[in-house]
Amino acid sequence: NAGVMQNPRHLVRRRGQEARLRCSPMKGHSHVYWYRQLPEEGLKFMVYLQKENIIDESGMPKERFSAEFPKEGPSILRIQQVVRGDSAAYFCASSLQGLNQPQHFGDGTRLSIL
Amino acid sequence: QKEVEQNSGPLSVPEGAIASLNCTYSDRGSQSFFWYRQYSGKSPELIMSIYSNGDKEDGRFTAQLNKASQYVSLLIRDSQPSDSATYLCAVNKDSNYQLIWGAGTKLIIKP
Numbered sequence: 344n345a346g347v348m349q350n351p352r353h354l355v356r357r358r359g360q361e362a363r364l365r366c367s368p369m370k371g372h373s374h375v376y377w378y379r380q381l382p383e384e385g386l387k388f389m390v391y392l393q394k395e396n397i398i399d400e401s402g403m404p405k406e407r408f409s410a411e412f413p414k415e416g417p418s419i420l421r422i423q424q425v426v427r428g429d430s431a432a433y434f435c436a437s438s439l440q441g442l443n444q445p446q447h448f449g450d451g452t453r454l455s456i457l
Numbered sequence: 458q459k460e461v462e463q464n465s466g467p468l469s470v471p472e473g474a475i476a477s478l479n480c481t482y483s484d485r486g487s488q489s490f491f492w493y494r495q496y497s498g499k500s501p502e503l504i505m506s507i508y509s510n511g512d513k514e515d516g517r518f519t520a521q522l523n524k525a526s527q528y529v530s531l532l533i534r535d536s537q538p539s540d541s542a543t544y545l546c547a548v549n550k551d552s553n554y555q556l557i558w559g560a561g562t563k564l565i566i567k568p
Contacts, residue, residue: 384560385558388555388558399555434500436501445491445503446547448501448502449500451500
């Protein structure tokens with residue numbers, strides 16, 4: 344499968360635990376974007392990364408959230424000390440280049456906080 | 458004013474008719490425009506991209522771009538019940554990688 348791969352598809356955490364969401368971009372893509380979507384709402388941009396660099400994290404909450412895209416391996420979105428309000432669908436997208444390129448989405452991770 | 462605006466709908470269209478979805482944007486320097494389809498509980502799926510004024514056709518879909526008026530539209534001919542979904546408009550910011558997303562229009566095709 345050459346598409347954007349996200350795992351896990353569903354993740355359940357208790358309040359205070361950590362959540363790690365993984366994203367492998369499409370083959371050949373080096374630009375990764377993370378979005379959050381609440382039910383019946385639009386996509387909310389969180390962060391844009393290239394290999395080993397965070398380009399724009401203007402949509403990320405200042406605390407508890409972090410993202411990385413190491414030289415080897417998938418991009419990781421990490422949420423520490425999760426709270427109920429973190430429950431959402433988290434989508435990863437990738438593009439071949441940054442500017443003027445369409446983004447291709449993975450199937451998302453549905454995060455539920457108990 | 459939102460940067461990318463779409464009517465939230467729902468837009469109800471009879472099967473076989475043409476569905477017309479509209480999107481306006483505020484950044485005059487925007488260069489790239491995309492339409493995505495999102496089924497309930499699924500991820501957004503790219504339908505069309507358009508970069509220059511005029512029409513671009515792909516099967517039953519036609520994207521129309523008018524930069525002077527700052528709108529982009531999507532026409533779906535011969536609408537099918539399977540076209541029922543939320544359609545998202547995305548526009549890039551001037552000289553910027555970032556896509557700005559509309560909130561989406563919910564389309565319902567009635568059999």
